[in-house]
Amino acid sequence: MEETNFSIKSNEYLPLRDVVFNTLRDAILTGKLVPGERLMENQLADKLGVSRTPVREALRMLALENLVELVPRKGAQVLDMSEKDIINILEVRGALESLATSIACVKMEKEDLLEIKKVEVEFERAIAENDLERIIQLDEDFHDLILKSTDNDKLTQIYQNLRTQLYRYRMAHLKADSSIPAVVAHHRGILRAIENHDADEGAMVAHGHIKYHTEFILRSIRNK
Amino acid sequence: MEETNFSIKSNEYLPLRDVVFNTLRDAILTGKLVPGERLMENQLADKLGVSRTPVREALRMLALENLVELVPRKGAQVLDMSEKDIINILEVRGALESLATSIACVKMEKEDLLEIKKVEVEFERAIAENDLERIIQLDEDFHDLILKSTDNDKLTQIYQNLRTQLYRYRMAHLKADSSIPAVVAHHRGILRAIENHDADEGAMVAHGHIKYHTEFILRSIRNK
């Protein structure tokens, strides 16, 4: 009886610091906590019903993800990104996306290729149905499968961290209908390169994809 | 009187967690703490004469730098990198080095170009004098100047983090005489590309540089 939920049990426990971390992270990414907002340990601890210790640790974890800024003896605040920060992140992400895609062109397993094709089909269906939540999720799945096929944890970790930092500004992108056709074209181009094992082509399309993405995000930031 | 050392005073204070962090980081990078070694909070706190709190926070900082591994409810240990981890890191680093160099080819200011040329001269002199400490420092300076000219903090941060992770394995590289001529050739090639504002050439040489580096580190790991 205990064996049946063994694997569940082992995942059941989450240290409070991780609970707090997830809670705050979510609040920041969904905009419930806005850039510049001060995060005071006592206040958060009271609100979340825990002591300061796990809150402190969670704040430091958030700082590692560049979602929060810590100033010694002054405290934490939700990090506000400048336009330049966004450009910088996208610049790095472009290089990593190219790298990942070109590796995927060489290494991707058959199963993952089938899987990513399915994701793409669903992605385009979600677009047809204008299901924003699903569009975003499937776009993430698409890129995650490429990352998976690189078999490179460091690359995956860094890439996903950059994605998290951009999350707040990403919404604007896929919300705008006009960007969709281009994104679909890019995805298809990437798939084609993978199928043809053409690493150079893959890197090029991926680079163009991020470049387009950059333009779009910047435009939406400037217009708001 | 108080004004005179204002700037000093403002730098004077370092939270204990940072002191502990620096101490442990140094111990790990210089091999005083070996991979796999357990890091127990109480023990470290006693040895360093502080309480567990700053030790805990320092350990979490080290985990962020991937120098330490934290397992919930079990504790921390110095992270041991596999050969695959090293390959993965160098793969990412190659892409970032290419990116940085190609940006530098476009953006580097005259002053920084003069500076990096001076560094290279000193680098080659240090080689002639077989001054290992200085060789390593100047190689770092060389790449830091390229990073600086990218004007991209994110790129710089990620790159330097990867470098830190490799630090323990880097020694072997520059220690081996046979690798030196190639490194010099690469540096010169990068400088030439920057002077000619040839981004593609810069990216290519940088990529070759890291590729060579990778081969070398792997060989030295396998041979020991």
Add this chain to the structure above:
DNA sequence: AAATGAGATAATGTATACAGTATAATTACT
């Protein structure tokens, strides 16, 4: 003799208390 289980031990997880510092508010002075 090996394996299992109970208990002891030692570690991490969390809460709380105290110390020190930065900020805000208030008062005194110009």
Add this chain to the structure above:
DNA sequence: AGTAATTATACTGTATACATTATCTCATTT
């Protein structure tokens, strides 16, 4: 009334105490 100085308050930094869990030892059993 405005500014500077001083006090008060509130926050972070650090230490410590308690709770919980993992590990180790040793005894017991097969």
